[in-house]
Amino acid sequence: MPASTRLARAIVIGLASAPTMAFAGTFDYTLYAGLEHSNNIALSSDQPISENIFTPGATFQFTQLGSTFQANVAGTFEYRRYLENHFDPQTQTQLAAQANWTAIPERLDFSLEDYAGVQPVDQLSADSPDNQQQTNVIVVGPTLRMRFGDAARGQVELRYIDSYASKVDEFDSSRGLAAFRVFRDLNPTDTLSGNVEFQRVNFDKQPSSANYDRKEAYLRYTSNLAHFDADILLGGTRLNFDEGRNATSPLARIQIGWQPTTQNSLSVAGTYQYADAAQDIITTPGLLAANGATADRAEALDPFANTGGLGRGTSTGIGVGSAVIGSDVYKEKRFEASWVWQQPRLSVTVSPSYSQLRYLTDDTFDQTAKGVSAGVGYRLKPTLTLTGFGTYERTKYDSFDRKDSTVRLGLDLGQQWNRHWSWHASVARERRTSDAVGQSYRETEFFVGVVYRR
Template identity: 50%
Template sequence: VEHSDNITLSDSNPVSQNVFIPGINFSYLQQGSTLQANVNGTLQYTDYFGHQFSNQTQTQLAAQANWTVLPKRLDFTVEDYAGVEPVDSLASNAPNNRQQTNVLSLGPTLHLQFGNVMRAQVELHYLNSYASKVKDFNSSRGMAAFRLYRDLNPTDTLSLNLESQRVKFDHSVATTTLGGVNSTIATPDYTRNEAYGRYTSTLMHFNADLLLGWSKIDFTHARSDSKPMARITLGWQFTPHHTLSVTGAYQFSDAAQDMFLQPGQSIVNITNENPTDVIYNPGGGISTGNLVIDSEVYLEKVLQATYTYHTERFQLSVAPTYDKLSYLDSATFNQSTRGGTISADYRLHPNTTLTAFVNAEKLTYTSLERTDKTYRYGLDLGHQWTPHWSWHVSYIRQVRNSSALAQSYHENEVFFSVVFRR
């Protein structure tokens, strides 16, 4: 149950609202010889009391499944990622500014073995992207890849990767919402070709995933563009209580690709919920993302780090972030984001945990000459009173100061949630 004193995040006309949010989190893990699967998801129903807003049913899903058709020869893989994203990224996260998105990938993978340390695989995948309201996001994609692997030792692997992807949008001309105004934009199809080398190392207290190569975008009846590409993921547990992870990327991307897991990422098992997650998703619910849902390709520059200190009763996490997007076709949404989160969990009692967090973000739209400074902080008290039952009480406050007209706001939220877990 949620109470908000400004559910529409309005600058001048706040609406106080009570919301009832029943939902279910589910997970499935299978590591068999024929089927390997990892599925985590949330199904949620949002009931706005007083009928001031339409009730909503929302889904969040991260699913990977692999069917071994012929052992060590042929696999068939399926991946699906669903979430909730804004309709208009320049407007506030009001109940009527949300839509369901989904990205699906499926296809065969052929494995080839050349001796004990050399192997290869050939992939052919079909991809589909869908948004319930922004139709120019909807697309069909075909992807082919050839990968050659060499095991340097039991912990280190080097690979050469060639990928080609053809993207065809369902609507060659579509209507999108920008700052509350509808505009018509072209959605040209394109081909993306990439060639890169990748090095991975997995040690007991250190892991590395390094990628370096070249990427080229060829638009239909339009110009092409090419850039070097690089991705890095490092993880280091330098003492039993201290860990540090760093991720970075310089690459072409788009909204659909950003919904897929990137190298170094993994599906988080919801049943092993981190107490800090309750602050962002009280009761394990669904939060709205921050992607610009459209058909455009952008050059992405990302750098993120997370430092964690933990003991038996206390955990501290510090996570600074930097993200810059430069769009190839239209500069309207060119943006840079700087910010970070500090969170702390303290176990007051073996079954009672107090969590606090502070998040700050500065988002600048270069072409629009707009800057949003958003601050979010909160407290959560959680108690596990039986092996299956727990409750949480949370308070969250968020404030935005924007240079755009009528886009500043402040909101106070109070949550009470009861969770049954098996």
């Protein structure tokens, strides 16, 4: 068992067995199973392989806001069985978990965060089943809190961070983080904070010259209103590598959500920072988080509710990410937006995105990506919904003049039989055009599945 998995399991068991905690939160789950057919499962340009895949799985969500224990945990577990035996069976996990235990009220907390997902082994190759790996980043440690009057407070954080990938050893690392923060409440909804952080990064399977210190100082402003929320972070970063190199950069992370009416919502998120893959997994703002306050809980638990945005599989509740898994540090520029319009029978979602990565040492993966996804849902009957979805992404690799353009279109028909049971049937067509030899492909997928919701 990987060290990070053992550590995560030990911490979870320890928190669960703590005698001062009372787990009285809300726990919901779904169980699902489906059958998928692909006419090109390996995404080959000239030798397509037809395959049928059986995919049982489960999703869950746990929340608790108690006086001594707070938690927000959401995850998906899935088993993929390739019935024609062209690939070995796969078990995949996706998890986003934050938990906090108050050991001494207003003085001492212990926190745990865990981020598990599926990422490509080689980003330059197509997203076939043998080009996927499990990743995990765990963050754990104490927080010492203090008061400076009625409106100001401070805290000192110590964190241990462990990152692990099942196939790419260069991603594995151990990190120590120390941070000092001072918060000032401007009014009941707005807060301003000053933050200083120091992080030591040691890679487990890399030369010691790849290790570095990360120093950051920034101001952060947060606002939470009934129809508007903002999280704006501005500052700077300095990196000191053991090999003697130094690098500095401005730091910005912005996340804004606006709901002008009950039918309309808009979210934008962006970053400008130095990062590596593990740092990015922890800190990059995401639109799901921005929309979390208004998201429908039942929809969040439905593994097929957002088929168009979950990755290449129509059946899966787990999407394959696009991170370059490794140890290299890069300068990242990223922007995402999402507009959602909902009526009793009709809903529309449009999400554009832009990202640029520039690596400090090896420019092989220097890239610029632009994309947009859209979905339209129409309720044919009170329990029957037809959804059309489409995505377009264009990625340009600057160091060797390669361009990849990927288009995915599909339809999903879903019906809610009763409070617990529903079914889905989907079809999707994906096409990639690439300058690289052997990286263009076409694929058609069909899927049928059932869902049981608690």
